[in-house]
Amino acid sequence: MAKLRGLYAITDSQLLADGRLLPYAQAALQGGVRLLQYRDKSGSAEQRLREAGALQELCVRYGAQLIINDDAELAARLGAGVHLGQQDGSISAARTLLGPKAIIGATCHARLQLAEQAQAAGASYVAFGRFFQSQTKPGDVLATPELLVQARRQINLPIAAIGGISLETAAGLISHGADLLAVIHALFAAADAAEVERRARAFSELFTSV
Numbered sequence: 001m002a003k004l005r006g007l008y009a010i011t012d013s014q015l016l017a018d019g020r021l022l023p024y025a026q027a028a029l030q031g032g033v034r035l036l037q038y039r040d041k042s043g044s045a046e047q048r049l050r051e052a053g054a055l056q057e058l059c060v061r062y063g064a065q066l067i068i069n070d071d072a073e074l075a076a077r078l079g080a081g082v083h084l085g086q087q088d089g090s091i092s093a094a095r096t097l098l099g100p101k102a103i104i105g106a107t108c109h110a111r112l113q114l115a116e117q118a119q120a121a122g123a124s125y126v127a128f129g130r131f132f133q134s135q136t137k138p139g140d141v142l143a144t145p146e147l148l149v150q151a152r153r154q155i156n157l158p159i160a161a162i163g164g165i166s167l168e169t170a171a172g173l174i175s176h177g178a179d180l181l182a183v184i185h186a187l188f189a190a191a192d193a194a195e196v197e198r199r200a201r202a203f204s205e206l207f208t209s210v
């Protein structure tokens, strides 16, 4: 599998309501998204299966990887990866369920020790945040660019950055060591799919120019 690097789009059930989920996700993939996380905190199991299945088809078409937030069982059903927070179940159990090739991501907030534990348990990437105020998930800004530099030295896995990342702040995180930029609002709070594609392309180009 290709190295995990590039724009990591995360869906949002409110921003992508009213029929926007698939066209906006497709536009993001067209713009160069490498990982697409299905993050839904509200839907029914049946709706989640249907939506995630449709996203998986899109990801296959664009050569991208689908990641399911929180739900290793749904990931197993679709042959997708999973992202697990500190309260979302064990990484080693997910690894056993999903197999050696699956992408498993772990939330580490701003704590290198959590990243070391995730690495030992079999994670594929570690995620730090928040780097900036997030409109999607408000809370304390904990992570700094210097944390990325330290993580690069100590952790032997791709590093994702998340939380309030915009086109203006993205380059600084890449230059400090982020491999993946996980973005919701600055990508998907857009008037139309063409604008999502334009933003995705602009984020993606930073990975070749920084």
Ligand SMILES: Cc1ncc(COP(=O)(O)OP(=O)(O)O)c(N)n1
Binding pocket: 008, 037, 039, 069, 070, 083, 084, 085, 086, 087, 088, 105, 106, 107, 127, 128, 129, 160, 162, 182
């Ligand atoms: C790439 C990435 N990083 C962090 C998170 C946050 O996960 P978690 O702490 O479990 O919070 P929720 O997203 O479940 O609200 C993430 N989803 N993706």
Ligand SMILES: Cc1nc(C(=O)O)sc1CCOP(=O)(O)O
Binding pocket: 107, 109, 128, 129, 130, 131, 133, 134, 135, 136, 137, 162, 163, 164, 165, 182, 183, 184, 185, 186
């Ligand atoms: C889902 C999530 N997790 C975060 C963390 O800090 O762990 S911040 C966040 C929301 C990211 O969305 P936006 O790009 O709109 O800020």
Ligand SMILES: [Mg+2]
Binding pocket: 069, 070, 083, 084, 085, 088
């Ligand atoms: Mg979670």
